[in-house]
């Protein structure tokens with residue numbers, strides 16, 4: 001088990017990852033809280049609720065159930081959850097436990113940040129994406145219409161407990177797709193993590209939680225280190241968006257139906273690698289290694305039919321654009337990622353078209 005410390009502007013909190021992480025909740029000072037609530041999805045809670053309650057020692061836990069899927073990240077759902085909390089007696093000293101993937105984490109974190117001007121929140125991530133990325137760092141959000149994460153807050157959790165055993169019930173595609181984010185973290189981190197992943201990804205399997213432990217812990221550590229240096233995304237934290245400018249455009253162009261988020265990031269990583277080469281910033285040899293690592297995660301759904309024009313139109317709509325200017329996140333080599341506004345759109349178009357041909 002690994003304990004990592006995150007420094008937020010309010011307080012320090014721990015990210016505990018590894019087999020047995022839920023046990024960490026036994027040390028929770030319950031006298032601080034009037035009531036505890038868990039926000040989760042029915043099927044997921046049916047599968048893991050019993051084991052969670054037992055391992056965490058939390059016993060009876062009133063649950064608030066919301067439907068799975070991105071649609072639950074809405075202001076309407078925020079209102080529903082808030083009303084339910086209120087009607088069930090939640091007050092300023094209540095604690096909300098967000099139990100699930102990035103959707104539960106983002107929604108739960110957001111609700112906790114606004115309910116009675118803020119109640120404590122604990123994140124219990126149950127997907128790869130959530131364990132290595134979304135549950136760490138305190139960014140919360142909901143979508144408004146088609147605009148993803150348009151409304152949100154920076155609101156750190158009190159604790160994050162990531163149990164890799166909980167990943168065993170994920171379907172293989174969702175499980176795998178989280179590893180594109182892991183690869184992204186390896187690119188940010190540097191050679192040692194990439195070399196480790198190159199070997200490890202060849203035997204990527206759902207089977208052994210214990211085998212997942214070191215990979216997930218390393219990937220989580222990359223996120224923790226970046227957040228510790230730049231909690232509110234003033235600069236450095238932008239490197240975490242590697243692959244996401246293209247990725248979001250591709251997800252949007254396919255109406256969020258064809259690709260899982262991680263798969264969008266997979267294509268996005270390939271595009272940013274290609275773009276870096278076209279800009280003369282990344283060597284061919286490095287690009288080849290990086291591309292190989294992305295492709296090792298698995299087969300990506302085809303994007304052959306997407307029109308370049310459409311992708312170009314969607315790029316500046318990325319939330320991370322400032323004044324219409326895109327902050328391009330470009331790999332210069334493994335372990336060195338830069339952010340620059342200076343990328344001609346024609347080159348971005350060329351990078352996309354060349355990558356598209358791979359599909």
Ligand SMILES: NC(=O)c1ccc[n+]([C@@H]2O[C@H](COP(=O)([O-])OP(=O)(O)OC[C@H]3O[C@@H](n4cnc5c(N)ncnc54)[C@H](O)[C@@H]3O)[C@@H](O)[C@H]2O)c1
Pocket residue numbers: 041044068069070073100101102103104106126127128129130133134135136137138139140141149166167168169170171174261
């Ligand atoms: N806040 C951040 O910093 C941040 C970072 C990255 C992504 N995100 C957000 O995270 C979301 C994506 O997260 P995600 O990929 O975890 O999606 P998700 O929460 O929708 O989970 C994916 C699917 O897996 C199911 N599931 C979850 N845990 C399971 C388990 N243990 N066993 C079986 N099924 C399980 C869910 O019901 C869902 O169908 C997006 O909304 C994205 O915007 C936020």
Ligand SMILES: [Zn+2]
Pocket residue numbers: 181244261265
């Ligand atoms: Zn992502």
